[in-house]
Amino acid sequence: MPILLPLIAAALMMLVPARYWPAYRWLGPVATLFQVPIAVWLIAQAMGNGYVVYALGDWPAPFGIVLVLDRLSALMLMICAVLATAAHLAHQARPSEHTRQFQVLFQFQLMGLNGAFLTGDLFNLFVFFEILLIASYGLLLQGGGPSRTRAALHYVLLNLAGSSLFLIAMGVLYADAGTLNMADLARVVSERGPDELILVQAGLMLLTVVFALKSALLPLHLWLPATYAAAIAPVAALFAIMTKVGAYAVIRVLTLTFGLEGSETTPIISTLLVVLALATVAAAGFGALGSVSLRRLCGYLVVLSIGTVFASVAVLEPKALSAALYYMIQSTLVTGALFLLVDLIADQRGPIDDSLQLNGPPVRNPALLGTLFFATAVAIAGLPPLSGFFGKLMILRAALSADFAPWLWGTLLVGSLLVLLALSRAGSRLFWSTDGEPLTPAPVPLGALLPVMLLLAASPLLVVFAAPVHAYLDQTAAQLANPQGYVLQVLGGGNPKGAEP
Amino acid sequence: MIELLFSISVGVLSMCGVYLMLRARTFPVVLGLTLLSYAVNLFLFGSGRLIPGNPPLIADGVERYVDPLPQALVLTAIVIGFAMTAFVMVLALRAMNDLGNDHVDGRAD
Numbered sequence: 001m002p003i004l005l006p007l008i009a010a011a012l013m014m015l016v017p018a019r020y021w022p023a024y025r026w027l028g029p030v031a032t033l034f035q036v037p038i039a040v041w042l043i044a045q046a047m048g049n050g051y052v053v054y055a056l057g058d059w060p061a062p063f064g065i066v067l068v069l070d071r072l073s074a075l076m077l078m079i080c081a082v083l084a085t086a087a088h089l090a091h092q093a094r095p096s097e098h099t100r101q102f103q104v105l106f107q108f109q110l111m112g113l114n115g116a117f118l119t120g121d122l123f124n125l126f127v128f129f130e131i132l133l134i135a136s137y138g139l140l141l142q143g144g145g146p147s148r149t150r151a152a153l154h155y156v157l158l159n160l161a162g163s164s165l166f167l168i169a170m171g172v173l174y175a176d177a178g179t180l181n182m183a184d185l186a187r188v189v190s191e192r193g194p195d196e197l198i199l200v201q202a203g204l205m206l207l208t209v210v211f212a213l214k215s216a217l218l219p220l221h222l223w224l225p226a227t228y229a230a231a232i233a234p235v236a237a238l239f240a241i242m243t244k245v246g247a248y249a250v251i252r253v254l255t256l257t258f259g260l261e262g263s264e265t266t267p268i269i270s271t272l273l274v275v276l277a278l279a280t281v282a283a284a285g286f287g288a289l290g291s292v293s294l295r296r297l298c299g300y301l302v303v304l305s306i307g308t309v310f311a312s313v314a315v316l317e318p319k320a321l322s323a324a325l326y327y328m329i330q331s332t333l334v335t336g337a338l339f340l341l342v343d344l345i346a347d348q349r350g351p352i353d354d355s356l357q358l359n360g361p362p363v364r365n366p367a368l369l370g371t372l373f374f375a376t377a378v379a380i381a382g383l384p385p386l387s388g389f390f391g392k393l394m395i396l397r398a399a400l401s402a403d404f405a406p407w408l409w410g411t412l413l414v415g416s417l418l419v420l421l422a423l424s425r426a427g428s429r430l431f432w433s434t435d436g437e438p439l440t441p442a443p444v445p446l447g448a449l450l451p452v453m454l455l456l457a458a459s460p461l462l463v464v465f466a467a468p469v470h471a472y473l474d475q476t477a478a479q480l481a482n483p484q485g486y487v488l489q490v491l492g493g494g495n496p497k498g499a500e501p
Numbered sequence: 502m503i504e505l506l507f508s509i510s511v512g513v514l515s516m517c518g519v520y521l522m523l524r525a526r527t528f529p530v531v532l533g534l535t536l537l538s539y540a541v542n543l544f545l546f547g548s549g550r551l552i553p554g555n556p557p558l559i560a561d562g563v564e565r566y567v568d569p570l571p572q573a574l575v576l577t578a579i580v581i582g583f584a585m586t587a588f589v590m591v592l593a594l595r596a597m598n599d600l601g602n603d604h605v606d607g608r609a610d
Binding site for chain 2 (some may be wrong): 123127130134137141145146149150152153154156157160161163164167168170171172174175180
């Protein structure tokens with residue numbers, strides 16, 4: 001259902017003739033808004049049943065393609081829906097001439113994201129990845145201009161190379177394991193001895209490389225800040241979840257195939273991930289400190305958050321996993337808010353835009369925008385009152401038992417310090433070190449502020465409702481730590497005519 | 502024999518593809534991507550084992566059959582790869598227009 005809705009909406013919007021388009025403008029936002037109740041309903045389903053399996057075309061699991069809903073995918077759908085709603089509202093508040101293509105591509109992007117979160121089949125995951133990527137190429141180009149074209153060219157070429165790698169990994173897996181269904185793959189892995197697994201492991205490692213590229217882990221992170229800085233604000237905000245798709249895929253594949261504490265490959269992957277993740281955090285911290293523009297700084301913050309998530313995942317314990325998920329929710333939403341906010345600020349600075357090197361004219365509403373910026377900065381850097389602090393605290397506590405705990409503690413804390421420095425520098429440049437008079441006479445429109453506040457409100461809400469969220473995440477992690485349940489549900493057929501997708 | 506030929510052609514294709522992809526101009530890069538996707542498609546096809554002369558279906562009177570799934574996968578991959586190639590061609594032309602040269606970084610040399 002979350003897949004079909006954007007598909008139908010996008011198809012409808014494409015069919016409407018250009019003459020009647022203004023009358024159908026509401027279609028896109030309404031479709032996006034509907035994602036939220038659907039996500040809530042799906043979370044309720046996941047909490048009630050544990051797993052909901054839907055076999056497409058009613059072919060049973062190892063042969064047909066299945067969609068699987070569990071707590072993790074329901075959670076990701078929820079984040080996606082909230083972020084998409086805010087991004088869409090932000091776009092509505094600033095009408096541009098490309099509205100129609102934007103709407104259609106936006107729906108396709110949502111369809112790809114939701115599909116990637118729900119699918120239980122590796123090849124299907126590839127297809128949904130391509131859907132969301134091709135939509136993102138189009139979205140990135142919205143607005144035009146040389147810098148966008150250049151960023152898009154890099155982004156597209158890199159992702160095409162990544163897709164080739166994805167297919168190679170799939171070929172290796174299929175040739176050896178004879179299946180691409182995730183649950184079936186988990187069964188094959190668990191039944192074989194360690195000597196017979198080498199090819200499968202090679203395939204899974206390749207897959208991990210691909211997902212690391214999508215989520216911008218260290219050696220493969222260079223594309224991200226440039227790309228995100230080039231995109232228009234609502235698109236950049238939505239892209240904040242795209243890196244998390246990679247993280248989601250890594251979590252899903254790793255927990256399913258290797259289990260959290262199991263085969264002898266686990267330590268290798270864990271070490272590899274933690275080294276790369278911590279290096280990512282460090283590199284992104286320095287990148288943020290040295291960026292010349294505010295949008296680029298935000299891009300580095302996305303990289304940093306993904307590094308933190310991976311570092312926590314690599315601890316490979318249910319507790320760390322739930323901490324990683326908590327941090328992921330808050331960082332995705334808050335980074336989305338920051339992208340939207342930066343756009344508002346940059347707008348008011350006129351030709352200086354979002355440069356951090358020049359003194360610009362002061363913004364029209366320094367108190368309002370400054371407060372928002374300050375709140376976002378606090379949430380991202382992880383200072384006490386807001387949710388970033390709790391996310392980081394949970395990660396640090398969960399990592400205590402790991403061998404590399406000192407490294408993880410050191411890097412994460414230094415990383416937070418760097419972020420704090422970078423954001424304070426940016427904030428003082430934006431709001432205090434100003435010349436001349438405000439350029440824009442009009443204050444910020446309420447419609448543009450609403451989505452920022454909506455996303456930011458998630459942060460205190462995550463603190464206030466930390467207990468239920470934490471309980472949900474703990475159960476999610478427990479579910480992930482126990483892949484047998486997933487395998488049984490999917491392969492045992494569950495109830496093939498179960499709930500809707 | 503056929504396996505040897507097959508693997509050599511996949512290897513040569515991916516070698517050329519990777520080499521071309523590392524060039525600095527957009528056209529060789531696009532060409533390289535295309536070659537690489539050919540190699541990948543062949544590789545995927547090979548993952549279902551190479552058995553000539555058998556139908557990909559189970560029917561009466563068919564003793565040996567080949568796995569139909571890789572063929573379906575390759576078909577999907579070809580379609581997606583083709584669309585992506587078309588897109589990247591358009592993008593490369595657009596970059597040529599916007600940036601004034603065909604360098605991947607958009608810098609004139």
